[in-house]
Amino acid sequence: MADSLLSYITLAMILFSLGLLGVISRKNIFIIYMSIELMLNAINLIFVSVGRYYESIEPQVIAMVIIAIAAAEAAVFLSLIVVMYRRKKTLNSDIFTVLSQKDSNE
Amino acid sequence: MIDIVFVVLAFFAVSGGVGMILFAQPIYSALSLIMTILALAGIFALLSAPFLFMLQIILYAGAIITLLLFIIMFLNIQSDNLPEEPHKKSTIVVGAILLVPFNILILKAFYTLPNKPMHILGDNFGSISLFGTELFRGWLVPFELISILLLTALVGAVVLARKDK
Numbered sequence: 165m166a167d168s169l170l171s172y173i174t175l176a177m178i179l180f181s182l183g184l185l186g187v188i189s190r191k192n193i194f195i196i197y198m199s200i201e202l203m204l205n206a207i208n209l210i211f212v213s214v215g216r217y218y219e220s221i222e223p224q225v226i227a228m229v230i231i232a233i234a235a236a237e238a239a240v241f242l243s244l245i246v247v248m249y250r251r252k253k254t255l256n257s258d259i260f261t262v263l264s265q266k267d268s269n270e
Numbered sequence: 271m272i273d274i275v276f277v278v279l280a281f282f283a284v285s286g287g288v289g290m291i292l293f294a295q296p297i298y299s300a301l302s303l304i305m306t307i308l309a310l311a312g313i314f315a316l317l318s319a320p321f322l323f324m325l326q327i328i329l330y331a332g333a334i335i336t337l338l339l340f341i342i343m344f345l346n347i348q349s350d351n352l353p354e355e356p357h358k359k360s361t362i363v364v365g366a367i368l369l370v371p372f373n374i375l376i377l378k379a380f381y382t383l384p385n386k387p388m389h390i391l392g393d394n395f396g397s398i399s400l401f402g403t404e405l406f407r408g409w410l411v412p413f414e415l416i417s418i419l420l421l422t423a424l425v426g427a428v429v430l431a432r433k434d435k
Contacts, residue, residue, distance in 0.1 A: 165387065167272075167273075167387055167388050168385060168388065169380060169383060169385075169386070169388060170377065170380055170381060171276070171280075172313070172317070172388075173376070173377060173380045175280045175283065175284070175313070175323055177336060177373045177376055177377065178284055178287075178373075179283060179284070179287050179306070179310075180400060181366070181369045181373060182284070182287035182290070182291060183287070184365070184369065184379075185291055185362050185365045185366060185369070186290065186291035188361060188365050189291065189355075189357075189358055189361035189362045189365060190291065190355060190358065191353040191354075191355050192294075192296060192352060192353055192355070192383060194296035194299065194300070194338070194342060195290070195291065195296060197338070198290055198299055198300065198303045198338070199290070199291065201303065201334070201335075202287055202290065202303065204308065204336060205306070205307060205310055205330075208310075209310060209313065209314075210316050212314055212319050212322060213317055213388075214410070215317075215319075216317040216319070216320075216388060216391070217383070217386060217388065218356075219391065219395065221317065221396065221400055221401060221404045222404060222408070222409075224319050224321070224322055224345050224401060225401065225404055225405050225408075225409050227319075227322055228322065228325060228401075228405070229409075229412055229416060231325060231326070231329055231330060231418070232354060232416045232419075232420065233419065234330070235329065235333065235334055235420065235423075236419050236420050236422075236423035237423070238334045239336065239337075239423045239424060239426070240335055240423050240426050240430070242338065242341045242427075243427040243428075243430040243431040244430055245341065245363075246341060246344075246431055247430055249345050249351075253351060254351055254352055254353060254379055255347065255351055255352055256297070257353070258353075258354035264425060269297075269425040
């Protein structure tokens with residue numbers, strides 16, 4: 165079972181689908197952020213297992229790049245959540261629509 | 271033996287993911303996500319990527335999710351700050367059914383690849399020295415771009431999070 169590429173890909177697709185379900189079904193902005201992290205992890209798993217299949221080290225480098233990008237994303241996303249929470253006192257993701265409006269200083 | 275390890279790790283990964291999208295409190299979701307990430311670190315070790323195994327534990331579980339937990343605790347969220355999610359379960363069920371064809375498509379694409387044994391490779395595959403050589407030979411420009419991206423994110427986070435005048 166651990167010998168075939170397909171079982172790793174199946175696990176990665178299950179995790180990716182769970183992440184996608186979290187993004188489309190939840191309104192809590194923290195859960196949406198965590199679902200994005202889960203999807204990034206699933207993609208990492210696909211990269212690493214395909215890299216093991218072809219015995220190449222390059223996908224592992226790509227996975228490291230993805231981890232670094234996730235770290236950068238975490239910093240900006242979480243500071244944005246902190247700012248919005250201080251202003252509106254809610255974690256509803258709908259409040260982020262004010263970011264797209266011209267006059268957001270209510 | 272490896273099969274048992276894989277099944278246990280996959281079980282923990284999937285149950286952590288399911289818990290993450292079902293819990294109402296963000297703190298429980300974050301703890302479930304840590305479980306998923308640690309299980310994925312073990313799976314990276316099974317795929318002969320020891321450096322990524324360490325990176326996943328140190329960077330993901332140790333830095334990113336800890337930052338997330340810190341922010342969740344720092345905000346002191348009461349239960350009336352949480353958004354109402356009346357259609358959560360029905361959306362999850364409908365979405366899961368809609369995602370089945372997509373998953374079948376991806377798995378069919380991978381099914382056509384010839385079967386190859388995936389045992390753990392010895393001879394330094396995935397070790398830090400091989401990884402670093404590949405990183406600084408073929409991936410130097412992306413590496414420098416990541417440094418710039420991290421610097422930009424750092425500046426952006428500081429600018430966003432400072433107190434309003």
